[in-house]
Amino acid sequence: MIIVNNDFEPKLVGFLCRWCSYQGADLAGTSRIEYPPNLIPIRVMCSGRVDPSFVMKAYSEGADGVLIFGCHPGDCHYKEGNYKTIRRYSMMKKLLGEFGIEDERFRLEWVSAAEGEKFTEVVKDATEKIKKLGPLNWKEVLEV
Amino acid sequence: MVSIVLDGKKIDVEEGTTILKVARDMGIDIPTLCYHEMIKPYNACRLCIVEVTSNGRTTITASCSTEVEDGMVVKTDSLSVINVRKMVAELLLARAPSVEKIREIAAKLGIEESRFVEEKEQRCILCGLCVRACEEIVGVNAISFVNRGPEREVSTPFKVESDVCIGCGACEYFCPTEAIKIEDIKGRKVLHDYLYLGPTKAIRVPFLQAIPNVPVIDVNYCIHFKTDNCKLCEKLCESDAINHDMKDEYEEVDVGAAILTTGYELFDSLKIPEYGYGKYPNVINGLQFEHLCHASGPTGGKILLENGSEPQQVAIIHCVGSRDKNYKSYCSRVCCMYAMKFAHLVHEKTNAHIYEFYIDIRSFGKGYEEFYNRMLSEGVTFIRGKVAEVNDGALTPEEEGKLIVRCEDTLVGIVRRIPVDMVVLCPAVISRNDSEEVAKLFGLTLSADGFFREQHPKLGPISTDSDGIFIAGACQGPKDIPDSVAQGAGAAGGVLSLGDYYSVEPIYSVIDDKLCAGCKICISVCPYDAITFNEEENVSEIQEMLCKGCGACVAACPGGVARQNGFQDEQIFAEIEGVLI
Ligand code: FES
Ligand code: FES
Numbered sequence: 001m002i003i004v005n006n007d008f009e010p011k012l013v014g015f016l017c018r019w020c021s022y023q024g025a026d027l028a029g030t031s032r033i034e035y036p037p038n039l040i041p042i043r044v045m046c047s048g049r050v051d052p053s054f055v056m057k058a059y060s061e062g063a064d065g066v067l068i069f070g071c072h073p074g075d076c077h078y079k080e081g082n083y084k085t086i087r088r089y090s091m092m093k094k095l096l097g098e099f100g101i102e103d104e105r106f107r108l109e110w111v112s113a114a115e116g117e118k119f120t121e122v123v124k125d126a127t128e129k130i131k132k133l134g135p136l137n138w139k140e141v142l143e144v
Numbered sequence: 145m146v147s148i149v150l151d152g153k154k155i156d157v158e159e160g161t162t163i164l165k166v167a168r169d170m171g172i173d174i175p176t177l178c179y180h181e182m183i184k185p186y187n188a189c190r191l192c193i194v195e196v197t198s199n200g201r202t203t204i205t206a207s208c209s210t211e212v213e214d215g216m217v218v219k220t221d222s223l224s225v226i227n228v229r230k231m232v233a234e235l236l237l238a239r240a241p242s243v244e245k246i247r248e249i250a251a252k253l254g255i256e257e258s259r260f261v262e263e264k265e266q267r268c269i270l271c272g273l274c275v276r277a278c279e280e281i282v283g284v285n286a287i288s289f290v291n292r293g294p295e296r297e298v299s300t301p302f303k304v305e306s307d308v309c310i311g312c313g314a315c316e317y318f319c320p321t322e323a324i325k326i327e328d329i330k331g332r333k334v335l336h337d338y339l340y341l342g343p344t345k346a347i348r349v350p351f352l353q354a355i356p357n358v359p360v361i362d363v364n365y366c367i368h369f370k371t372d373n374c375k376l377c378e379k380l381c382e383s384d385a386i387n388h389d390m391k392d393e394y395e396e397v398d399v400g401a402a403i404l405t406t407g408y409e410l411f412d413s414l415k416i417p418e419y420g421y422g423k424y425p426n427v428i429n430g431l432q433f434e435h436l437c438h439a440s441g442p443t444g445g446k447i448l449l450e451n452g453s454e455p456q457q458v459a460i461i462h463c464v465g466s467r468d469k470n471y472k473s474y475c476s477r478v479c480c481m482y483a484m485k486f487a488h489l490v491h492e493k494t495n496a497h498i499y500e501f502y503i504d505i506r507s508f509g510k511g512y513e514e515f516y517n518r519m520l521s522e523g524v525t526f527i528r529g530k531v532a533e534v535n536d537g538a539l540t541p542e543e544e545g546k547l548i549v550r551c552e553d554t555l556v557g558i559v560r561r562i563p564v565d566m567v568v569l570c571p572a573v574i575s576r577n578d579s580e581e582v583a584k585l586f587g588l589t590l591s592a593d594g595f596f597r598e599q600h601p602k603l604g605p606i607s608t609d610s611d612g613i614f615i616a617g618a619c620q621g622p623k624d625i626p627d628s629v630a631q632g633a634g635a636a637g638g639v640l641s642l643g644d645y646y647s648v649e650p651i652y653s654v655i656d657d658k659l660c661a662g663c664k665i666c667i668s669v670c671p672y673d674a675i676t677f678n679e680e681e682n683v684s685e686i687q688e689m690l691c692k693g694c695g696a697c698v699a700a701c702p703g704g705v706a707r708q709n710g711f712q713d714e715q716i717f718a719e720i721e722g723v724l725i
Contacts, residue, residue, distance in 0.1 A: 011724060019609055020589060040723040045651060045711060048669075049695030057717055061724040077587065077609060078694035079671045088699075114592035 010064035010130040012039040012123070015054060017047040019077035020112045021069030027116030035120035036127040039067065047071070047108075048081030052092050055106070062139035065105040065130045067122070072110040082110075104129040105136065146214040151221065163207035163218055164192055172220050174207055175229070175249045177236070177320045178271030182376055183280055185209035188271040190232045191249065195219040204228055226253070234258045240267050243321040267323035270296060274315035274324055283373030284308045287315060298324075310370045347377050352440035361388070401612040401639045404596065405632065406582060408618035411465035411472065411572035419464065419569055420534040424547055425450040427534060427567040429464075430482060437489050447493050447566075455496045455565035459549045460486055461531050462502040466572030474593050477622040479570040480506045484515060486568055487524045498524045499562055501531045501551055509626065527562075529554045534567050573622035586613050595621045606635045614638050651693035651710045657683045659705040666697035666706050 047070025546563035575594035674690035
């Protein structure tokens, strides 16, 4: 039986590259677009800076989902950082799958500095989907 | 040098000169029809005849082709010359009585009516200038003489449409009697496609006050680039400034900074077919109106309709494609003010009544609101409402032949039909279609509306995310001239203040040489070649000057030895812990 807890508010951690996605999120803010407060952004210089250990750390600290945001392919401020992210992402995806972490809980998204709207869409979508999945509870499991 | 006697005067002239040239240089008037200085003489019209005595023999001969000889005695107005010339003129007049130029020449010789009658009146006098121009100058031989005797005429082979004709119009240009007319059939244009308000030449100064103010050759229209011939301009240019072999050249220049000022494009009004742009000739856009008003424009600055008459009513439509969810949702900023300037120009130059159709008037700048008030007092009718349609369907006799502007007047709450003669559209200012490519090239990003994005809307309005790349003008967003100038000056100042030193961001990466195992993975991921390998110590080293601080090496380092200032693993871990409490 699936128990859907409607009061459950998932905690999402987002790693946003400083040049595109962080500015996109900034734009969402300055344009006063409303979106769920569930995602907490962490700024990195480039999506290529996201070490797999950051993602693991986030889950182990109690995140229900992790999102990596980067510039669109070809637009990375450091030329090719996001290509490295793509490769690292698919590797991690497999690994997390082995741990039983659902697809929806780990996403890589391209958001440009102009796409404030898209940023909020992604956050909305991720929040909704993870709400349906329910809490991950890794922190509790690890503490036991 | 040879010496001749011309009309009783002894003169020395250059060998090889024709009598006609010598006489004209001396100010003697000899009529000609089939002669043009750029084309070989052909002796067809015989109007230029003179009396020449040389080696004791006197003859009447055509001066346009006869070269001077030593001891020649030439008379240009002896009785027999005049008599023969009169006869020639009379015969020409009989053939082509309606040609103004022939009437003039005949009148000068005292002939008003010809004694001869030709059955069929013509304009062509078979002088062959067109045929020779097509052969010698254009070099395509599209036309020539056909048939013989009374049947002789100028035509294309077998009188069918010529497929070698390039439509240059040289035949029309050289024809002395206006017997040839160039028409635009099958889209073989003699006009400029983008300056369709009037024909221009293939060599011209691009516009008044062009910088540099020199003529350019339009290779798409120049005859030389089509047939390898002509080069008339080169022959005529006294200072030898024309060189048809010039090619576009690409030069590589090393610079330390760049300012992008690539400007904007105009929204294509064809995308809003309701406004009749491209369908009704008197619906024009703002740039075309500017061209029309310009003192060096096709009408010399007069505001005229397509049929050459002055408009009685002019409608100016704001926000064509801008502030419109279907096209561009932003405001183009400059249109309100230039639309009012247009109104002022129309008011100044014509007696037309002017209607401005606006959504909101945005007279935001210094002195702008005052100008708006002035327009109100000049009698311009401002109608608040977005125009629904421009058509030509008249319902009443007053609307006959007019363009009808249909619009809801939101201040009165009624739908209006306003008949006008001319409609000026103010299309949205949009980003250039290659802005994405240019942005990629310089490592910039675009805003949602497609314009280059500045580093910060308030704190970095001229700099960009790429060091040393500045932006100014409408490539950053719709902007009027004062704002563009200010931004341009700011960008220049930004470049000048860069100085001869290089500042690095504090966020760069470092490698702890005590812990580095020398695996070189970091070297393979660095996009800037900022990491070198120290063979002696067997460690990788980062050059702070080259490092841009992306952190790729830090994420890739298997030993956690590479660290990024400001973004150390521990710092990010702490952040994660912090946000997930
Ligand atoms: S800088 Fe945005 S992904 Fe690299
Ligand atoms: S001008 Fe000399 S013959 Fe026509």
